[in-house]
Amino acid sequence: MKYTMALAALAAFTALSPAQAEVATTKGDPAKAQQLVTSVCAACHGADGNSTSPANPNLAGQGAEYITKQLMDFKSGARKSPIMQGIVTSNNLTPDDMKNLGAYFSAQTPKPGSAKNKELALEGEKIFKGGNAGSGVPACAACHGPTGAGIPVQFPRLASQHSEYVLAQLHNFWNGDRANDGGKMMRVIAAKLTDQEMKAVAEYISGLH
Template sequence: MKYTMALAALAAFTAFSPAQAEVTSKGDPAKAQQLVTSVCAACHGADGNSMAPANPSLAGQHAEYITKQLMNFKSGERKNAIMQGIVSSNNLTPDDMKNLGAYFAAQTPKPGSAKNKALALEGEKIFKGGNASSGVPACAACHGPTGAGIPVQFPRLASQHSEYILSQLNNFRTGERANDGGKMMRIIAAKLTDQEMKAVAEYISGLH
């Protein structure tokens, strides 16, 4: 049953949007250096390893995913007052966004560690096997068993701050975040309990 659910989830969610297809061309990490120093480093770290749990670490994230998020902030498809303001006030161009994606993708992520081991064990079960009774597919079906994700389609999650993961799951659940292809994360988040969200987020924070 778990295996079938994982395959079904993967088959249903592997299609990616036209916006994602537009960001597959390569950026130049060197050209992003000035922007990183002046704009990004304060929240995400110069090397993409954020020290603040509320701000996502970007080191090692897929370039296409980062670029797509920046494009979505600029278009308003993804809502966040701070990021929308940063993208707009600095007038980031499509090339800037591709360059930033390439820069952070090239950085080395620092391994995280789950703080609550018991909670992480609960999360591991959902991440690897889903919840058949509520129709929640295994997170690993799309994000990989180690949380590495799949370039273009699905983001890297490994070692991401648990607080950030939890906030995004809640945003998907409420619809505040709605830039997921085919509403896949909104559908999944709506089926997760508060406890399951916390457990999955904790487990992800310790993945390497």
């Protein structure tokens, strides 16, 4: 399962156009992103990528390629978000800007989070580490790692992400509002999760570090 999912994600990533693939897989310059971070990103995501708002994702320590690809998807419309699409468009972010922002935030130090509901987190831990064989849900750790660190290029970092944001994204995958997942991987998985399981996994992820 892990091997199959990894191949699917890698195939989806390399299915980008040659120009997109080059931008997303080459290194950016963090220093060149500083002005954009201050003027555009910091208000929602924090100057160091640690968001104080549960609705806005933490970006610190996230894979550079993942951040770059999400920005590209917002610009192309592959990932829907009126706010982010507006920001990317109104600020005329170039492919180099996106690459530099990815490099900047990936180099920041993520702050450890903590689960607020310990009982719910314990329930989520079981799913994160072992999945649910009865409903065909694979272990989250198979792709995102046992500590939620992710695998650069293929799978994003999840550790210490706001539970509210994680839950919102799982719901978006479930209802199809978010459809930029390679091979429909997350949409297929989310469709097998109950709302309670989504809440539990999100809670556990928020305390991972």
